[in-house]
Amino acid sequence: MKQNPTDPTNFPAGDRRPTTVAGVFRAAARILAANGLYQGDYLPDPFDREMCIPHFLRPMSIVAAVKRAVTGDPHTESLVANEAISVLALRLGDGPQWGDIASLERHVDNWGDTEGRTTESAVAVLYAAADASEQVAA
Template sequence: MLVTGIPLPTRRPQTEREALRGAARILARVGLHQGDLVLDTFDRRLHSPHSERPMSIVAALHCAVSGDPHRPSALAYAAVSVLAHRLLVDDRGPYGEDTLALAWHVDLWGDVEGRTTESAVAVLEAAADACGVAA
């Protein structure tokens, strides 16, 4: 358990629902970063592990599944797809169905000015709940 009271996952997610919940826990712990995968991606100022820095929603999904915000996986992209189809940016859904278009759409939503960590966590949790109902 961390100082924040949020327990660390004991195993890697195996389903989209678990990946979405894991990403929500990660963002609740490290915070939402806008504009790039993680804060100070090129380590110009920070020297902490990237998995401990504020990160984007897509990076949090990668991190939840692989332990690394830069390492994509099929499960992380499946969770990105689930989330992308729930979000609207300027009243529009994703412009394409490829993994890049879906990830870009999710990060566009996360990069909206004024977007908070709390709102990103809430959306991830709601998407996880919806996966649980559908399963």
């Protein structure tokens, strides 16, 4: 049986993890579409005080989805994830105030935490950022 390449459970696995910024954005968009956007932290109950659901299955912030798309874990950093977060931060709003990765993550998360922000709008922004990244790379 042939697997659907857009199925959110098809990544990250083995060599299928995205290696380009556009690929990261598309993978993160699929994760958010499947799990939902979480506002206020990377994901609900990050210290497992009330939930026993694995972190990668919970709703998550945009930053956590980007990290999960690359590493399989919404808490683990990587150079490709940090690059994607940097590119996305520069696309959102007026841009970040500072250029360090913590400020870039905070800027992306603040955009995602805006009252009324929906999963659909976050997914749309990630797909638009993927398309724009491919045009720049071409």
